[in-house]
Amino acid sequence: xxxxxxxxxxxxxxxxxxxxxxxxxxxxxxxxxxxxxxxxxxxxxxxxxxxxxxxxxxxxxxxxxxxxxxxxxxxxxxxxxxxxxxxxxxxxxxxxxxxxxxxxxxxxxxxxxxxxxxxxxxxxxxxxxxxxxxxxxxxxxxxxxxxxxxxxxxxxxxxxxxxxxxxxxxxxxxxxxxxxxxxxxxxxxxxxxxxxxxxxxxxxxxxxxxxxxxxxxxxxxxxxxxxxxxxxxxxxxxxxxxxxxxxxxxxxxxxxxxxxxxxxxxxxxxxxxxxxxxxxxxxxxxxxxxxxxxxxxxxxxxxxxxxxxxxxxxxxxxxxxxxxxxxxxxxxxxxxxxxxxxxxxxxxxxxxxxxxxxxxxxxxxxxxxxxxxxxxxxxxxxxxxxxxxxxxxxxxxxxxxxxxxxxxxxxxxxxxxxxxxxxxxxxxxxxxxxxxxxxxxxxxxxxxxxxxxxxxxxxxxxxxxxxxxxxxxxxxxxxxxxxxxxxxxxxxxxxxxxxxxxxxxxxxxxxxxxxxxxxxxxxxxxxxxxxxxxxxxxxxxxxxxxxxxxxxxxxxxxxxxxxxxxxxxxxxxxxxxxxxxxxxxxxxxxxxxxxxxxxxxxxxxxxxxxxxxxxxxxxxxxxxxxxxxxxxxxxxxxxxxxxxxxxxxxxxxxxxxxxxxxxxxxxxxxxxxxxxxxxxxxxxxxxxxxxxxxxxxxxxxxxxxxxxxxxxxxxxxxxxxxxxxxxxxxxxxxxxxxxxxxxxxxxxxxxxxxxxxxxxxxxxxxxxxxxxxxxxxxxxxxxxxxxxxxxxxxxxxxxxxxxxxxxxxxx
RNA sequence: GCCGGGGUGGCGGAACCGGUCAGACGCGCUCGACUUAAAAUCGGGUGGCCCUCGGGCCGUGAGGGUUCGACUCCCUCCCCCGGCACCA
Numbered sequence: 001x002x003x004x005x006x007x008x009x010x011x012x013x014x015x016x017x018x019x020x021x022x023x024x025x026x027x028x029x030x031x032x033x034x035x036x037x038x039x040x041x042x043x044x045x046x047x048x049x050x051x052x053x054x055x056x057x058x059x060x061x062x063x064x065x066x067x068x069x070x071x072x073x074x075x076x077x078x079x080x081x082x083x084x085x086x087x088x089x090x091x092x093x094x095x096x097x098x099x100x101x102x103x104x105x106x107x108x109x110x111x112x113x114x115x116x117x118x119x120x121x122x123x124x125x126x127x128x129x130x131x132x133x134x135x136x137x138x139x140x141x142x143x144x145x146x147x148x149x150x151x152x153x154x155x156x157x158x159x160x161x162x163x164x165x166x167x168x169x170x171x172x173x174x175x176x177x178x179x180x181x182x183x184x185x186x187x188x189x190x191x192x193x194x195x196x197x198x199x200x201x202x203x204x205x206x207x208x209x210x211x212x213x214x215x216x217x218x219x220x221x222x223x224x225x226x227x228x229x230x231x232x233x234x235x236x237x238x239x240x241x242x243x244x245x246x247x248x249x250x251x252x253x254x255x256x257x258x259x260x261x262x263x264x265x266x267x268x269x270x271x272x273x274x275x276x277x278x279x280x281x282x283x284x285x286x287x288x289x290x291x292x293x294x295x296x297x298x299x300x301x302x303x304x305x306x307x308x309x310x311x312x313x314x315x316x317x318x319x320x321x322x323x324x325x326x327x328x329x330x331x332x333x334x335x336x337x338x339x340x341x342x343x344x345x346x347x348x349x350x351x352x353x354x355x356x357x358x359x360x361x362x363x364x365x366x367x368x369x370x371x372x373x374x375x376x377x378x379x380x381x382x383x384x385x386x387x388x389x390x391x392x393x394x395x396x397x398x399x400x401x402x403x404x405x406x407x408x409x410x411x412x413x414x415x416x417x418x419x420x421x422x423x424x425x426x427x428x429x430x431x432x433x434x435x436x437x438x439x440x441x442x443x444x445x446x447x448x449x450x451x452x453x454x455x456x457x458x459x460x461x462x463x464x465x466x467x468x469x470x471x472x473x474x475x476x477x478x479x480x481x482x483x484x485x486x487x488x489x490x491x492x493x494x495x496x497x498x499x500x501x502x503x504x505x506x507x508x509x510x511x512x513x514x515x516x517x518x519x520x521x522x523x524x525x526x527x528x529x530x531x532x533x534x535x536x537x538x539x540x541x542x543x544x545x546x547x548x549x550x551x552x553x554x555x556x557x558x559x560x561x562x563x564x565x566x567x568x569x570x571x572x573x574x575x576x577x578x579x580x581x582x583x584x585x586x587x588x589x590x591x592x593x594x595x596x597x598x599x600x601x602x603x604x605x606x607x608x609x610x611x612x613x614x615x616x617x618x619x620x621x622x623x624x625x626x627x628x629x630x631x632x633x634x635x636x637x638x639x640x641x642x643x644x645x646x647x648x649x650x651x652x653x654x655x656x657x658x659x660x661x662x663x664x665x666x667x668x669x670x671x672x673x674x675x676x677x678x679x680x681x682x683x684x685x686x687x688x689x690x691x692x693x694x695x696x697x698x699x700x701x702x703x704x705x706x707x708x709x710x711x712x713x714x715x716x717x718x719x720x721x722x723x724x725x726x727x728x729x730x731x732x733x734x735x736x737x738x739x740x741x742x743x744x745x746x747x748x749x750x751x752x753x754x755x756x757x758x759x760x761x762x763x764x765x766x767x768x769x770x771x772x773x774x775x776x777x778x779x780x781x782x783x784x785x786x787x788x789x790x791x792x793x794x795x796x797x798x799x800x801x802x803x804x805x806x807x808x809x810x811x
Numbered sequence: 812g813c814c815g816g817g818g819u820g821g822c823g824g825a826a827c828c829g830g831u832c833a834g835a836c837g838c839g840c841u842c843g844a845c846u847u848a849a850a851a852u853c854g855g856g857u858g859g860c861c862c863u864c865g866g867g868c869c870g871u872g873a874g875g876g877u878u879c880g881a882c883u884c885c886c887u888c889c890c891c892c893g894g895c896a897c898c899a
Binding site for chain 2: 222223224225226227228230231232234236238254255256257258269306330331332333335336337340341342343344348349350351353354421422423541544545611614615616617619620621622623625627628630631632634635637672673676677679681682684685686687688689692752753754755757759760761762763765797798799800802804805806808809810
């Protein structure tokens with residue numbers, strides 16, 4: 001192909017590899033480490049997207065999230081900021097292990113092969129990534145420090161081991177965190193989750209529950225994500241009240257958010273799994289419990305009817321010494337509150353339903369002021385404006401006063417106290433699988449749980465022959481590895497064979513990026529203090545109650561351990577939507593799946609990058625269509641042509657005409673859309689408008705300025721073609737050029753359209769000089785023949801003037 | 812049920828603080844130019860209804876309201892998506 005033709009046609013295959021090579025040679029996007037002691041400043045910025053799991057190929061979701069991050073990082077760099085924008089691999093986890101099981105091979109080989117392939121795809125899209133900081137969770141030089149951090153958590157009692165009922169996935173043969181169970185099913189494979197009692201490792205996430213809620217107000221995160229976290233943590237205010245069961249010699253605590261209704265309690269309920277239930281000597285109760293426990297959680301939740309059985313026991317209501325029959329019922333959950341409730345059927349819907357079914361009394365104790373006490377047996381929802389009735393010495397108090405007074409009365413007598421309850425559970429992170437970070441402890445008959453000394457890290461994941469999960473961790477079969485000596489006494493000991501949840505790896509990876517090569521510590525404080533916390537984090541909202549809570553927990557814990565200087569890891573978070581291809585119905589079996597590699601091959605990286613952000617608002621789900629990408633190719637070609645036309649015609653001067661004004665308005669719009677509004681689609685539309693206008697008058701004064709502006713503004717989205725056209729325009733190194741600056745005086749049109757309304761209806765539009773003083777607008781409007789026709793000689797009752805925009809006459 | 816987000820042309824979407832006949836930008840469709848022809852490209856048109864071709868009326872899920880003026884604010888309701896769900 002001769003040079004002439006190359007100049008005339010847009011050829012992504014030629015220009016994209018060319019510029020990718022230049023950036024690599026120039027180390028254009030490598031973030032230099034800060035010099036010792038250099039302080040973090042306003043112009044330091046850490047831009048990060050959630051690191052990918054290295055599955056075989058990229059998908060369009062990756063294209064969206066990393067292009068988004070790319071636009072932000074280019075934009076910030078060109079606005080004079082020093083940008084850290086790294087990439088790494090969340091490379092431990094089940095898919096590689098499952099692939100090893102079904103196809104043979106080692107998860108490590110599969111993972112590393114995938115990394116090579118996915119990285120090469122990423123490079124072809126031309127993302128501005130600092131590849132010199134690449135890290136991977138599965139490498140010993142990374143997981144050594146995951147283990148090291150675990151040991152610090154263990155020392156600080158932020159990690160502990162206990163037996164507890166856990167979510168068990170029968171298919172993946174492993175424990176799942178609560179966060180990984182959706183609708184009673186395994187989030188990953190969809191199997192129905194079972195409950196098992198196992199010894200497990202936990203992180204004490206609940207210790208930070210209050211702070212996790214409280215510091216949300218510092219975060220610039222989408223409301224939906226914060227709402228999800230708030231609900232997940234589920235803090236509720238109430239009281240713990242002790243009910244004595246004399247026959248068992250026990251004080252049984254219950255949690256209630258309605259201590260004001262204590263006088264309305266008419267029975268008492270224990271969860272079927274409650275420890276006290278085991279002590280009951282009744283065939284009827286044992287039989288009921290067996291059936292209730294056998295039901296899986298999902299079935300129990302879906303059950304239409306609440307069921308239960310009377311135990312023959314009575315519990316004493318501490319406020320009036322009434323004897324309440326004790327029932328065992330499946331609607332009470334063991335793992336919330338204390339696993340027992342006081343039942344107030346008049347003021348709790350569930351208790352009411354149960355009371356109706358088993359014909360238990362319903363006693364109203366809260367009623368509207370001055371109103372009638374509801375008919376006995378009715379259910380009444382709570383209202384803050386109601387007062388206590390039939391409540392002994394507390395009768396007549398308002399509901400909030402009653403709450404306070406009753407709790408105070410209980411507290412004085414040691415019968416209860418104000419407390420809060422959480423829905424959040426501690427994070428169980430033991431996994432009975434192979435491809436994860438080994439937990440660095442040993443079990444010794446004499447010394448119990450003994451941490452592996454720091455000097456012996458990493459505990460290297462040994463090779464095993466058989467990854468097939470059998471309910472015990474595959475590592476248990478590596479007998480030589482398992483047998484070790486106790487670091488404390490030197491006697492025989494066995495290694496922990498469970499591995500860590502991969503969310504542990506991803507709870508601290510963003511810190512490691514600041515000091516990726518450190519082999520003496522997980523990180524040094526200086527580079528971390530310089531870059532962290534992450535200023536702009538981007539990823540899927542599906543991680544709202546998993547990764548995004550775990551990482552926040554880690555930041556707080558690491559800060560308390562004195563290891564980092566921040567307590568929130570991600571100041572701003574943007575949650576991107578899902579990408580579907582042609583209405584989700586693409587499938588491998590139909591052979592109509594087109595991946596990013598083929599699209600880049602077919603259309604070029606720039607049109608793909610542009611289109612993924614042009615489809616719609618990036619926070620919404622979107623649908624990729626073939627037709628849409630072709631439109632984007634047309635736009636890039638039009639830009640290409642327009643720039644060459646402008647260069648050939650050599651329009652004189654920057655001009656102050658409409659084209660230059662349009663360019664300045666576009667700068668303002670694009671800057672605001674990218675920098676403040678996260679409105680990536682409308683920024684592209686604005687540049688399209690500008691290019692369309694240049695195309696209509698490529699020889700007009702200001703055309704050259706407008707063309708340069710268009711190329712400069714589109715660079716974060718389409719860096720290859722922008723760089724190429726920048727050289728056509730006679731410049732170089734666009735990626736490090738300052739972002740265009742708006743001339744405020746150029747934002748207005750030379751003339752503007754004055755809208756004239758009569759009674760709010762548009763009746764005429766007048767083109768007037770932009771500089772027309774406001775007080776002349778009315779007389780100009782009145783001069784309009786059309787307007788006079790509508791006024792019909794009448795004097796306007798009222799005249800509204802919006803400067804520079806409209807005049808409205810009200811008759 | 813509770814919490815969060817939405818309902819705008821044939822389609823994706825725009826309208827940012829209540830103010831330029833709502834519909835930017837793009838897709839699709841359509842007419843035209845170029846071509847032997849097609850593709851590509853370029854130019855015009857494209858919310859609905861009526862029309863004497865000047866324009867008129869209606870129109871942002873439904874119904875009310877506030878306002879000179881409402882896609883935008885308030886009330887009532889319907890529908891869709893996401894999260895949680897016997898959480899006491």
